[in-house]
Amino acid sequence: MSQHAAKTIKGETGEWEIVIGMEVHAQVLSKAKLFSGASTEFGAEPNSHVSFVDAAMPGMLPVINRFCVEQAVKTGLGLKAQINNRSIFDRKNYFYPDLPQGYQISQFKNPIVGEGEILLDMKDGETITVGIERLHLEQDAGKSLHDQHPDQSFVDLNRSGTALMEIVSKPHMRSSEEAAAFLKKLRAILRYLGTCDGNMDEGSMRADVNVSVCKPGGYEKFRETGSFKHLGTRCEIKNVNSMRFVQMAVEYEARRQVAIIEGGGTIKQETRLYDSKLNETRSMRSKEEAHDYRYFPDPDLLPLELEQSWVESLKASLPELPDEKKARFIKDFGISAYDAGVLVGEKELADFYEELARGVDAKAAANWLNNEVLGRLNRDGLGITQSPVSASANNAIIRMMGDGTISGKLAKDLLDIVWSEGGDPVQIVEQRGMKQVTDTSAIEKAVEAVIAANPDKVEEIKAKPKLAGWFVGQVMKQTGGKANPSAVNAVLKTRLNLPDEG
């Protein structure tokens, strides 16, 4: 474990440290639900994707969807976690209209995936290891709609029975930035694996954030002994649905807890809700009000037994994940750890970069992507997959820049043209005569013209060789920016008899 500096909060009585753990619900990317064949398509007409099983009709029985199990195992492998070849589905019993069976099928004592870890690359170059406690499979509930009618509530069961992975971290995060980084890295891993689309705005990924505060040293004692008594009492902030809100909720909640403790109060273990409009957390229910879920093994389902050879074959088929890709980028492309970390943060960005950097200078490609492509995407509010200029078109531009066909300045102009008008950059350069002029006779002609028009400057340059820059500018103007600047320099130097250093 790397020992990283805790981000502290200053209270009235001194420093406080934040300790954060997270439970993330990630919807399994699957066409069918966890225990029924109904579709999981997002945004369908209410109650149009509901089987008899999902509606909990009498005598209906759940049958496990093998693909969802595969997705959970892949995710476990991606988290470098223990895969439990025998796991058990339990019933979590409670009444709610959007829970037709009166129980949620989940995994309580024996989850499909055990301990694993996630590495976080922080901005300051530090790498933090966050432990994963477990991952289990469970059913999602339906949706209650309270705003459709003045005195009736409606229920939409489309989501009822959809497969979720609940991924539980250990309390290894120490600041709101780390909490957000955890969620971001987890989402990247899930997307690389193709096991969850990670779309937080569609509810495909939601986080419950556990926050507590302690005096400096408490966390280290916790890590040494494993005993939670060294940590403060935690509050769970339910269903936070964006990275930014996670960060804001942690900041607010930690300060709230410090204020209570310093005011002589104690923290009650409870479930809280984050209100993003008011930027505050509010109590939902205390531990005493918590449901008694009466967990017991679901007698309709046999224990889930996995064959080791099947798990091995999934392991062998895993795609390259962010950490491995980052290491490869550093090694193969020679780019900095920070640049590589940024590039692999999104699989699409990494893919874009690889395509863009093919056969050209990797560092120049990284700079081009960062400064030119991402800058323009940012300006236009677009994601990497929506880039108007493809990675291969960018690659063509960089190649032309590299072999001297066009200057850096022209390359940027060319990108702007392709960005707004589309088209093939190579053809555009041809058609619009944007090729850089390296033909010395043409440059000489232009130099002669500039000298003839400015006899006074010719005199001046003899005394002040630094004026050469002015001549270069004039020649460039004369050639419409297409002259190769180093060729111009060379011609001028000979023609005006300038010293080498000047």
Next chain:
Amino acid sequence: MSLPSKLTDFTLAEARNAVSGKKVSSIELTKAFSKAVADAKPLNAFVTETPEKALEMAAASDARIAKGEARPLEGLPLAIKDLFCTKGVKTTAGSNILNNFIPPYESTVTQNLWDAGAVMLGKTNMDEFAMGSSNETSFYKPVLSPWRAKNSNAALVPGGSSGGSASAVAANLCLGATGTDTGGSIRQPAAVTGTVGLKPTYGRCSRWGTVAFASSLDQAGPMTRTVRDAAILLRHMASVDPKDSTSVDMPVPDYEATLENGVKGLRVGIPKEYRIDGAPPEIDALWQKGADWLKALGAEIVEVSLPHTKYALPAYYIVAPAEASSNLARYDGVRYGHRTKEAIRDITDLYEKSRAEGFGAEVRRRILIGTYVLSAGYYDAYYSRAQKIRTLILRDFEQAWEKCDVLLTPATPGPAFAIGEKSNDPISMYLNDVFTVTVNLAGLPGLAVPAGLTADGLPLGLQIIGKAFDEATVLRAGRSIEIAANFTAKPQHWWAA
């Protein structure tokens, strides 16, 4: 072999041969049974009669027979316990909460029967959600047994929970019926009505489309007048079902083919723990008789021990209510079934009123027991220990199988009792299952066969318990009891108008 003069006196096997041999049409047979059903209203054996559907199915069967396309159960009228969902036909589970429920799907077991050509006469009455041993907990009023004690007109229970099916089979209202057995609900009513009832191995019949009581114990099975009929019906009820993860992929043998193979050399275990204090001497005497019959037919009788038997009933009354409390949570008045008509304050009020009105006292009692034993702080003391007992009971049986091939036990601790006699004493009612619950807890097959009458002239049964998926041997041993007992008594026909 000569056939009975009345069509309704036919056994299933006799009717099958007569119909496929074109001696009797399915329509004739079906009309005769539908009339018997209609005439037997005092028994209250049916919740829903479907005479028109029966005639349609019979006509279709006759057409197939005419074309030479008869299937194994072609044109044979059956009664279906109202726990099996039947597409387009009301399915109540004996409960007010499903009083208006018409399933848009057919259970796998009944679909298998229809696919084999059988005809549905109607849906039989039962204890509410199969919770009861007397059929008195039904929302649709108790079923009466066609049997009465000598010199008495007192109404007797047909046992439960498959009491409607038992009564219908005993009174010749159908050729056979389906039942379900969670703790004895096929075997106990069969025993007290002088009929044959088979609870197959857990996983032999699909549970899909059968209203759940206790998922790890529930199993469908046949109720018939003869062992042969049970063998025939089971073959066409059983199947592996991809829609039921607990159904088992094992070939379904032709049980009828080995039925007459006898018991020569069969080792029959007599578990000493089934000799219980306070059981009527007639029960022990009949049990001894059963052992003597089998011995006389060439079986070897061995004494065995099932030491954890006494824990079975308490364990059962933890596991079954626990699962039921969860299985019955779906009846909440939100999507289907009974919803209160009273004004409600909020969703909790809707649940409370709908469920209080929809469930009867016994169901409410078991939901409460089940909720209690699963609660935080009690789970380990009750549910978890009950599951351990289950493992020990299964081990008892496995050890017994080292010494014997089947077990012979009494089916019930006594004959049918009077309506109302035990309904205010749940513990005494629960004791009816004392010989049958072990089989459910261990998932084994158990067969009740009529074996004699009490001094009062009421039927008593014996039970054959077998190894998992060894229904063939169980039926073969049962057939030997049937031959030896030569049980020919029939109830007086007092109910017809």
